[in-house]
Amino acid sequence: MQNVGSTDRMLRIVVGLVLLAVALAGPTLGFSIVAGLGAWKWLLAAVGAVMLLTGVFRFCPAYLPLGISTCRRD
Template identity: 45%
Template sequence: MQANIGTIDRALRVVAGILLIALSLFGVIGLWGWIGVVPLATGLFSFCPAYRLLGLSTCKRCQ
Protein backbone atom coordinates (compact mmCIF):
# COMPACT_ATOMS: atom_id res chain seq x y z
CA MET A 1 0.00 0.00 0.00
CA GLN A 2 2.01 2.96 -1.29
CA ALA A 3 0.95 6.43 -0.18
CA ASN A 4 -0.94 8.38 -2.84
CA ILE A 5 -2.33 11.30 -0.81
CA GLY A 6 -0.35 14.52 -0.36
CA THR A 7 -0.12 16.74 2.70
CA ILE A 8 -2.91 19.20 1.89
CA ASP A 9 -5.25 16.46 0.63
CA ARG A 10 -4.51 14.45 3.77
CA ALA A 11 -5.23 17.37 6.12
CA LEU A 12 -8.51 18.19 4.36
CA ARG A 13 -9.65 14.57 4.56
CA VAL A 14 -8.86 14.31 8.28
CA VAL A 15 -10.63 17.59 9.08
CA ALA A 16 -13.67 16.68 6.96
CA GLY A 17 -13.87 13.22 8.53
CA ILE A 18 -13.67 14.54 12.09
CA LEU A 19 -16.21 17.26 11.30
CA LEU A 20 -18.72 14.79 9.84
CA ILE A 21 -18.33 12.40 12.77
CA ALA A 22 -18.67 15.24 15.30
CA LEU A 23 -21.82 16.56 13.58
CA SER A 24 -23.26 13.07 13.71
CA LEU A 25 -22.40 12.64 17.39
CA PHE A 26 -24.13 15.92 18.25
CA GLY A 27 -27.22 14.92 16.26
CA VAL A 28 -26.92 17.66 13.65
CA ILE A 29 -26.84 15.44 10.56
CA GLY A 30 -27.88 12.02 11.83
CA LEU A 31 -26.23 8.68 11.14
CA TRP A 32 -25.02 9.69 7.68
CA GLY A 33 -22.26 11.64 9.38
CA TRP A 34 -20.48 8.38 10.14
CA ILE A 35 -19.49 8.29 6.47
CA GLY A 36 -16.76 10.61 7.78
CA VAL A 37 -14.89 7.48 8.82
CA VAL A 38 -13.91 6.98 5.17
CA PRO A 39 -12.09 10.31 4.61
CA LEU A 40 -10.65 10.10 8.12
CA ALA A 41 -9.18 6.64 7.49
CA THR A 42 -7.85 7.50 4.04
CA GLY A 43 -6.26 10.64 5.47
CA LEU A 44 -4.66 8.81 8.38
CA PHE A 45 -3.26 6.05 6.16
CA SER A 46 -2.30 8.42 3.29
CA PHE A 47 -3.82 5.93 0.87
CA CYS A 48 -6.99 6.20 -1.20
CA PRO A 49 -8.17 3.08 -3.07
CA ALA A 50 -10.20 5.23 -5.49
CA TYR A 51 -7.06 7.20 -6.41
CA ARG A 52 -5.28 3.90 -7.07
CA LEU A 53 -8.07 2.72 -9.39
CA LEU A 54 -8.05 6.02 -11.29
CA GLY A 55 -4.27 6.25 -11.42
CA LEU A 56 -4.20 9.51 -9.45
CA SER A 57 -1.80 10.74 -6.80
CA THR A 58 -1.50 14.03 -4.92
CA CYS A 59 1.65 12.92 -3.13
CA LYS A 60 4.64 14.63 -4.77
CA ARG A 61 7.30 12.61 -2.96
CA CYS A 62 5.61 9.35 -4.01
CA GLN A 63 5.63 9.97 -7.75
Protein backbone atom coordinates in the same frame (compact mmCIF):
# COMPACT_ATOMS: atom_id res chain seq x y z
CA MET B 1 2.12 2.78 -0.96
CA GLN B 2 0.93 6.34 -0.46
CA ASN B 3 -1.24 8.28 -2.85
CA VAL B 4 -2.60 11.05 -0.59
CA GLY B 5 -0.45 14.18 -0.32
CA SER B 6 -0.05 16.54 2.63
CA THR B 7 -2.77 19.07 1.76
CA ASP B 8 -5.18 16.32 0.74
CA ARG B 9 -4.38 14.50 3.96
CA MET B 10 -5.08 17.49 6.21
CA LEU B 11 -8.37 18.22 4.43
CA ARG B 12 -9.48 14.61 4.74
CA ILE B 13 -8.66 14.51 8.45
CA VAL B 14 -10.45 17.80 9.21
CA VAL B 15 -13.53 16.94 7.10
CA GLY B 16 -13.64 13.44 8.58
CA LEU B 17 -13.52 14.73 12.14
CA VAL B 18 -16.18 17.35 11.45
CA LEU B 19 -18.52 14.82 9.82
CA LEU B 20 -18.06 12.37 12.69
CA ALA B 21 -18.66 15.09 15.28
CA VAL B 22 -21.79 16.36 13.56
CA ALA B 23 -23.18 12.85 13.03
CA LEU B 24 -22.42 11.42 16.46
CA ALA B 25 -22.45 14.40 18.81
CA GLY B 26 -24.64 16.75 16.78
CA PRO B 27 -28.00 15.82 18.32
CA THR B 28 -26.64 16.18 21.87
CA LEU B 29 -25.10 19.56 21.03
CA GLY B 30 -28.36 20.95 19.72
CA PHE B 31 -27.93 20.51 15.97
CA SER B 32 -31.61 19.84 15.31
CA ILE B 33 -31.05 19.30 11.59
CA VAL B 34 -28.91 16.23 12.34
CA ALA B 35 -31.45 14.86 14.80
CA GLY B 36 -34.01 14.80 11.99
CA LEU B 37 -31.75 12.77 9.71
CA GLY B 38 -32.50 9.49 11.44
CA ALA B 39 -30.56 6.64 9.83
CA TRP B 40 -28.82 9.04 7.43
CA LYS B 41 -26.59 10.21 10.26
CA TRP B 42 -24.92 6.78 10.19
CA LEU B 43 -24.07 7.28 6.52
CA LEU B 44 -22.64 10.67 7.45
CA ALA B 45 -20.59 9.01 10.20
CA ALA B 46 -19.36 6.30 7.80
CA VAL B 47 -18.24 8.88 5.24
CA GLY B 48 -16.48 10.79 8.03
CA ALA B 49 -14.72 7.62 9.21
CA VAL B 50 -13.56 6.77 5.69
CA MET B 51 -12.26 10.31 5.18
CA LEU B 52 -10.44 10.20 8.50
CA LEU B 53 -8.88 6.79 7.85
CA THR B 54 -7.74 7.64 4.32
CA GLY B 55 -6.13 10.78 5.72
CA VAL B 56 -4.40 8.97 8.56
CA PHE B 57 -3.07 6.12 6.40
CA ARG B 58 -2.35 8.41 3.40
CA PHE B 59 -3.91 5.87 1.05
CA CYS B 60 -7.15 6.17 -0.90
CA PRO B 61 -8.34 2.99 -2.65
CA ALA B 62 -10.55 5.04 -5.00
CA TYR B 63 -7.45 6.79 -6.37
CA LEU B 64 -5.89 3.50 -7.59
CA PRO B 65 -8.13 2.68 -10.58
CA LEU B 66 -8.19 6.36 -11.55
CA GLY B 67 -4.40 6.65 -11.42
CA ILE B 68 -4.53 9.68 -9.10
CA SER B 69 -1.85 10.63 -6.63
CA THR B 70 -1.69 13.92 -4.76
CA CYS B 71 1.81 13.18 -3.43
CA ARG B 72 4.70 15.28 -4.61
CA ARG B 73 6.86 13.91 -7.40
CA ASP B 74 10.57 13.63 -6.57
